[in-house]
Amino acid sequence: MKYHIVTYGCQMNLHESEKIAGILKETGYLESAPMEEADIIVFNTCCIRENAENHAFGNIGALKKLKREKKNLLIAVGGCMVQEEGKAKLLKEKFPFIDILFGTHNLFELKALIERKRMQKKAVVSLLEERGETEDGITPVRTSYPNAWVNITYGCNNFCSYCIVPYVRGRERSRRAEDILREVQALVEAGYKEITLLGQNVDSYRGEDGTTFPELLDRVASVEGKFRVRFMTSHPKDFTEELVAVMKKHEKICKHLHLPVQAGNNRILSLMNRRYTREKYLEDLAILRREIPDCEVTTDLIVAFPTETEEEFADTLSLVEEADFSSAFTFIYSPRTGTKAARMEGRIPEDVAKDRIGRLIALVNSKTREKSARYVGKTVEILCEDFDEKKGMYLGRDEYGRMGYFCSDRDRIGEFVDLKITEANGISLYGEEA
Ligand code: SAH
Ligand code: SF4
Ligand code: F3S
Numbered sequence: 001m002k003y004h005i006v007t008y009g010c011q012m013n014l015h016e017s018e019k020i021a022g023i024l025k026e027t028g029y030l031e032s033a034p035m036e037e038a039d040i041i042v043f044n045t046c047c048i049r050e051n052a053e054n055h056a057f058g059n060i061g062a063l064k065k066l067k068r069e070k071k072n073l074l075i076a077v078g079g080c081m082v083q084e085e086g087k088a089k090l091l092k093e094k095f096p097f098i099d100i101l102f103g104t105h106n107l108f109e110l111k112a113l114i115e116r117k118r119m120q121k122k123a124v125v126s127l128l129e130e131r132g133e134t135e136d137g138i139t140p141v142r143t144s145y146p147n148a149w150v151n152i153t154y155g156c157n158n159f160c161s162y163c164i165v166p167y168v169r170g171r172e173r174s175r176r177a178e179d180i181l182r183e184v185q186a187l188v189e190a191g192y193k194e195i196t197l198l199g200q201n202v203d204s205y206r207g208e209d210g211t212t213f214p215e216l217l218d219r220v221a222s223v224e225g226k227f228r229v230r231f232m233t234s235h236p237k238d239f240t241e242e243l244v245a246v247m248k249k250h251e252k253i254c255k256h257l258h259l260p261v262q263a264g265n266n267r268i269l270s271l272m273n274r275r276y277t278r279e280k281y282l283e284d285l286a287i288l289r290r291e292i293p294d295c296e297v298t299t300d301l302i303v304a305f306p307t308e309t310e311e312e313f314a315d316t317l318s319l320v321e322e323a324d325f326s327s328a329f330t331f332i333y334s335p336r337t338g339t340k341a342a343r344m345e346g347r348i349p350e351d352v353a354k355d356r357i358g359r360l361i362a363l364v365n366s367k368t369r370e371k372s373a374r375y376v377g378k379t380v381e382i383l384c385e386d387f388d389e390k391k392g393m394y395l396g397r398d399e400y401g402r403m404g405y406f407c408s409d410r411d412r413i414g415e416f417v418d419l420k421i422t423e424a425n426g427i428s429l430y431g432e433e434a
Contacts, residue, residue, distance in 0.1 A: 001028055001029045001030065001039040001040070002029060002030070002031050002032065002033035002037055002038050002039055002040075003021065003024045003029040003031070003032055003033070003038055003039070003040050003041075003042065004032065004033060004034065004035045004037075004038035004040070004041045004042070005017045005020055005021060005024075005032070005041075005042045005043075005044060006035075006041070006042070006043045006044065006059065007044045008043075008044065008045050008046040008052055008055060008056055008079070009044070009045070009046025009048060009052065009079070009080065010046070010048070011149060011196065011198055011232065012151075012169075012198055012200070013044050013046055013079060013080070014144070014149070015140065015149035015151065015198060016044060016079070016107060017042075017044045018140035018141055018142050018143055018144075018149070019107060019136065019138045019140045020042055020044060020078070020107065020110065021140065021141035021143070022138045022139045022140045022141050023107070023108075023110045023111050023138060024040065024042070024110075025141060026111055027110075027111045027114050027115070032141075035066070036066065038073070039072065039073060039074065040073070040074040040075075040076065040114070041063065041073065041074070041075050041076070042076045042077075042078065043056060043059070043060055043075075043076070043077045043078070043079070044078055044079040045077060045078070045079035045080060045081035045082060046079060046080050046081065047080045047081040047084050047087070047164055047168060047336070048080070048163075048164060048165070048334075048336075049331065049334035049336075050334045050335075050336075051334070052081075053081055056077075056081060057094075060075075060077060060091070060095055060098070061094075061095060063075060063095075063097070064095070064097055067097045068097075074099045074100065074114065074117060075097060075098050075099050075100070076098075076099060076100035076101075076102065076110070076113075076114070077091060077098050077100070077101050077102075078100075078101070078102040078103065078104075078107065078110070079104060080104055080164070080165075080168040080169065081168075082101050082102065082103050082104075082127070083103040083104045083105070083127065083167075083168040083169075084164065084167070084168055084337075084338075085167070085337070085338055088101050088103070088125055088127055092123060092125065096123075098123060099117050099123055099124065100113050100114065100117050100123065100124045100125075100126075101123065101124070101125045101126070101127075102125075102126050102127070103126070103127040103128060104168055104169055104170070105127075105128040105129070105130060105131035105170060106126050106127070106128045106131070107136065107138070108136045108137070108138060109126055113126055129170075130170050130171065131170065131173075134151075134154060134173045134174065134175045134176070135175065135176075135179060142192075144385075145191075145192065145385075145413070145414060146191070146192055146193035146194055146383060146384075146385060146413065146414040147192070147193075147194040147195075147196060147383075147385060148187045148192040148194070148195055148196070149196050149198050150180060150183050150184060150187070150195055150196065150197055150198060151175060151198050151199065152174065152175055152180055152197045152198060152199045152202060152205050152213075152216065152231075153172055153173065153174045153175070153198075153199035153200065153201070153202065153204070153205050154169065154170070154172070154173045154175075154199075155169045155170040155171050155172045155173055155200065156169060156172055156200035156201055157171055157172045157201075157204070158200075158201055158235065158273075159273060159340075160262075160272055160273050160274060161271060161272050161273045161339060161340040161341040161344075162272060162302065162305065162333060162334075162335075162336065162339060162341040162342075163336070163339060164336040164338065164339060165200055167338055167339070169200065172200070172201070172204060174205050174206050174207060174208075175207075176207060176208055177207035177208075177209065177211040177215075177216055177219065180197075180216065180220070181219055181220065181223070184220050184223055185223055188223055188224075188225040188227050189225075191414065192227065193226070193227045193228065193383055193414060193416070194227060194228040194229075194230065194383055195220065195227060195228070195229050195230070196229075196230040196231065196232065197216075197217070197220065197229070197230070197231040197232075198231075198232065199231075199232075199233070200233065201233065201234075201235045201238070202231050202232065202233060202234055203234050203235055203238030203239070203240075203243065204235070204238055212242070213231075213238075213243065214240065214242040214243045214245070214246045217229070217231065217243070217246050217247075217250075217253065218246045218249070218250070221246070221249075221250035221252045221253050222250075226416070227252060228252055228253075228254050228383060228399060229250070229252050229253045229254065230253075230254050230256065232258050233258055233260060234257060234258065234259050234260075235260075236259055236260075236261060236274070236276045236280070236281050236284060237274065237275040237276045239259070239284040241287060241291075244287060244288055244291045244292065245291070247291075247292060247295070248291050248292050254399040254400070254401070255292055255294055255295040255296065255399055255400060256295065256296045256297075256298070256399060256400050256401045257288065257295060257296075257297050257298075258297075258298045258299070258300075259281075259284075259285075259297055259298075259299055260299050260300035260301075261281055261299045261300070261301065261319065261323070262274060262300060262301060262302050263301070263302060263305065263308075263312075263315070263316050263319075264278055264315035264316035264317070264318060264319030264320070265278065265308075265312040265313075265315035265316065266278055266279075267312065268305050268307075268308055268312050268315075271305065271306070271307070271341070271344070272302075272305060272341070273340070278315065278319060281319075281323075282319075282322060282323065285297060285323055294400075296326040296371075296400035296401060296402075297323065297324070297325055297326065298325055298326055298327050298328060298329075298401065299323070299325050299328045299329075300328065300329045300330075300331070301316060301320070301328050301329070301330045301331070301360060301364075302330075302331050302332075302333050303316065303330070303331070303332055303333065303353060303356040303357045303360055304332055304333045304348035304352065304353035304356055304357075305333045305341065305348075306333070306341055306344040306345065306346040306347055306348065307344070307345070307346035307348075308333075308348060313356050316360065317359065317360065317363055320360070320363055320364060320367065321363070321367075324367070324371075325364070325367060326367075326368060326371045326400065326401070326402070326427075327364065327367075327368045327401075327427050328364045330357055330360050330361055330364060331357075332353045332354070332356075332357050333348070333353070335347070365426065368426060368427050369424070369426060372402065372424035372425070372426065372427060372428075372429060373424050375402070375421045375424055375429055376421050376422065376423065376424050377420075377421065378420075378421055379418050379419065379420045379421070379434045380398040380402075380404060380418070380419055380421060380429070380431075381398060381399070381416055381417070381418050381419075382395075382396035382397060382398050382404040382406075382416070382417055382419055383396045383397060383414075383415075383416055383417075384396040384412040384413050384414065384415050384416075384417050385397065385413060385414075386413065387411075387413065388405065391405060392407070393405040393406060393407055393430075394406055394407070394408050394412045394413070394417075396417065398429075402427055402428070402429055403427060403428045403429065404419045404421070404428075404429045404430070404431055405428060405429070405430045405431070406419055406430070406431050406432060406433060407432075408433070417433060418433065418434040419431035419432065419433060419434060420432050420433075420434040
């Protein structure tokens with residue numbers, strides 16, 4: 001029996017899909033296959049913005065025909081969208097052919113849910129309000145070699161006013177430092193070359209013995225072997241010099257910080273409940289760059305938050321200039337039912353929002369191009385992670401997160417390769433082995 005998993009959303013979800021695959025294997029589904037050949041199809045959904053939901057709705061709906069043709073096919077839908085208030089009910093009504101609906105807190109139950117469904121005709125729906133424990137005992141089927149994701153926290157307590165995550169992922173829980181270190185050690189021994197520590201807000205990690213995030217990072221980077229350490233996501237309100245000191249101390253820690261700023265105007269930042277100012281953010285970047293001059297910073301930006309004026313949006317543009325980001329994810333504000341911002345007046349019309357994001361993307365892209373161009377002629381070390389069939393080239397990222405492409409006549413995946421950069425295109429670099 002075969003499985004197919006469709007994943008939407010962030011790294012957290014990608015890693016959770018690896019855990020879902022682990023459970024499916026235990027349940028008797030032995031390998032991954034294209035959708036048409038699968039005996040079970042699992043959707044791992046996201047609800048961070050409306051378009052993420054629309055995507056999932058469209059693709060689940062399209063399965064009706066397959067389900068009719070293939071009587072024994074099981075369809076399971078899980079993840080953040082299912083955990084949203086009222087969504088499980090809506091999904092059930094809209095798509096009566098869904099067999100199993102499960103939330104973010106009961107992933108570990110999936111095996112039992114599948115077994116229950118095999119015994120009954122009726123759909124199985126299981127949602128939990130909250131989950132206390134942080135060890136799920138699931139062995140993931142990792143699909144991203146040579147990179148491996150390792151959860152350090154689950155959930156989020158920040159309640160940024162626009163964000164649905166705290167509602168669908170629950171309160172923040174930290175894993176035990178010992179468990180994290182044991183997992184990292186085993187991954188390095190198994191040959192993984194890049195460890196990414198995952199949490200909605202990694203900086204607020206607190207081990208049961210009081211271990212802080214910089215301390216945890218220090219211990220992870222002290223594990224023996226040649227590998228890289230990344231982490232995401234950091235919250236500017238928790239930025240500390242201690243974190244910078246640990247990043248500086250270890251060569252293994254990539255000189256890249258993803259530090260979502262969201263907006264460049266203090267009134268908007270306050271309405272977003274971000275708990276830092278533009279000035280504080282820029283000061284922190286200055287500290288980071290004073291200590292680690294070549295550290296690259298990337299960010300997330302939201303335009304057209306309720307009541308955002310043209311002048312306030314211009315503050316986001318000027319921040320992008322000042323902060324010198326190497327790239328940024330840009331989003332149009334999307335109201336999420338249940339969040340504070342969704343109840344605010346002053347929605348920005350769609351045409352204004354589109355105009356703003358267009359201008360922001362143009363600026364971000366020009367900055368990215370400018371920065372990438374500086375790499376031409378330099379040699380960078382990339383960790384080869386894949387082969388691009390279309391380009392006929394191997395690719396990998398440098399420690400700053402830039403993608404480097406090169407040709408090779410043998411399989412290089414999992415190797416560190418020194419590339420002399422000959423050409424830059426957007427965030428991608430092209431080079432020859434040095
Ligand atoms: N925990 C991480 C990731 C959150 S989701 C963090 O705090 O950075 C990733 C990004 O999606 C956020 O940084 C934000 O820029 C964006 N986002 C979240 N909710 C949104 C919404 N309602 N509308 C538009 N963008 C949103
Ligand atoms: Fe959402 Fe804010 Fe938590 Fe990130 S820190 S997940 S944006 S509430
Ligand atoms: Fe989406 Fe859930 Fe991640 S809402 S962004 S998949 S935490």
